[in-house]
Amino acid sequence: MAQSYQHHSNKWIASEFVTGVVFLVCGCAIYLFSRSKSLNIYQWCSALGWSNTIDALRHRVHDWNILEFVKFSLPDGLYCAAYILMIDSIWHDDRRFVKYIVILLVPLVTISSEILQYFGLVRGTFDVYDLICYTIPPIIYFIYIFKFNN
Amino acid sequence: MKKYFLTMTVMALFAIGFAASDEDESTNGSSSSSEQTELEQKPSFLGTYEVTDKVGQTMLLTLNADETGTATIKGESVTYYCSWRDDSDIGRGLLIDFPSGVGERPNLVYEGGTDEFGTVGCYLKDGWFYSGSDNVKSNNPRWRLKATKIK
Numbered sequence: 600m601a602q603s604y605q606h607h608s609n610k611w612i613a614s615e616f617v618t619g620v621v622f623l624v625c626g627c628a629i630y631l632f633s634r635s636k637s638l639n640i641y642q643w644c645s646a647l648g649w650s651n652t653i654d655a656l657r658h659r660v661h662d663w664n665i666l667e668f669v670k671f672s673l674p675d676g677l678y679c680a681a682y683i684l685m686i687d688s689i690w691h692d693d694r695r696f697v698k699y700i701v702i703l704l705v706p707l708v709t710i711s712s713e714i715l716q717y718f719g720l721v722r723g724t725f726d727v728y729d730l731i732c733y734t735i736p737p738i739i740y741f742i743y744i745f746k747f748n749n
Numbered sequence: 750m751k752k753y754f755l756t757m758t759v760m761a762l763f764a765i766g767f768a769a770s771d772e773d774e775s776t777n778g779s780s781s782s783s784e785q786t787e788l789e790q791k792p793s794f795l796g797t798y799e800v801t802d803k804v805g806q807t808m809l810l811t812l813n814a815d816e817t818g819t820a821t822i823k824g825e826s827v828t829y830y831c832s833w834r835d836d837s838d839i840g841r842g843l844l845i846d847f848p849s850g851v852g853e854r855p856n857l858v859y860e861g862g863t864d865e866f867g868t869v870g871c872y873l874k875d876g877w878f879y880s881g882s883d884n885v886k887s888n889n890p891r892w893r894l895k896a897t898k899i900k
Contacts, residue, residue, distance in 0.1 A: 623766070626766075630770060638769070640769035654839070657839050674770070678763070681763075682759070686759060689755045689756055689759065690752065693752070704760070705760075708767075
């Protein structure tokens with residue numbers, strides 16, 4: 600198990616990348632189907648001519664009692680996890696320190712943004728669940744790295 | 750080289766993703782809070798509405814800025830408590846959400862009947878108070894009562 604990380608098969612690497620894409624798609628789907636139409640993602644999809652399909656699906660999920668956590672915070676975690684998985688799969692054969700800087704780039708930006716919201720330095724409202732969702736994926740990733748690479 | 754190209758592509762994708770969660774008219778990165786701002790910008794529906802049903806009961810429905818509301822029937826002392834949510838983006842106006850169950854909401858009488866068990870959502874749209882999401886979506890005249898904003 601100690602060597603498993605560097606020697607993942609191409610199938611494993613592809614699976615990791617695809618999992619990242621799936622997480623990203625799930626996060627986007629939550630935004631599209633359960634959040635305000637004023638978000639840019641909806642406007643862009645409308646510009647692509649997908650609004651009828653999206654509206655039909657929004658109507659389907661309308662009566663579902665979706666938890667606030669799922670609507671507002673889970674997409675943040677999926678977004679962060681998707682980035683880590685995709686970058687890790689691209690840099691799978693690289694053990695240089697720069698890899699971890701690249702992997703931490705998005706989590707650090709999003710976590711910083713959330714913390715700055717707490718201090719009023721960035722527009723928006725601080726939400727501790729958003730912060731937790733941004734923080735968990737890198738923590739899990741580095742636990743995995745330390746466990747299987749050391 | 751391929752690795753750096755893919756990395757830059759993924760980073761660009763996630764930068765776009767970060768922008769995608771933003772508001773169309775806002776620079777706010779936190780979409781949940783910017784949606785709250787959106788509601789703050791649309792206060793025109795807040796206030797008190799008078800709804801008279803088919804047997805002459807008059808309900809006074811008050812919607813507050815904090816997404817809460819109250820309803821009373823004229824001549825009765827009971828106050829019913831509700832919350833509201835703006836579902837106008839999916840063609841249903843304002844969802845007036847009373848707790849489910851007997852006695853948790855005013856038992857209004859529509860042309861189509863009553864919802865005495867409080868099992869369906871109530872909606873306020875285009876000056877009408879509807880019972881049921883399908884009815885508001887279809888503008889069903891049998892399950893709506895005229896709602897007049899009185900203050």
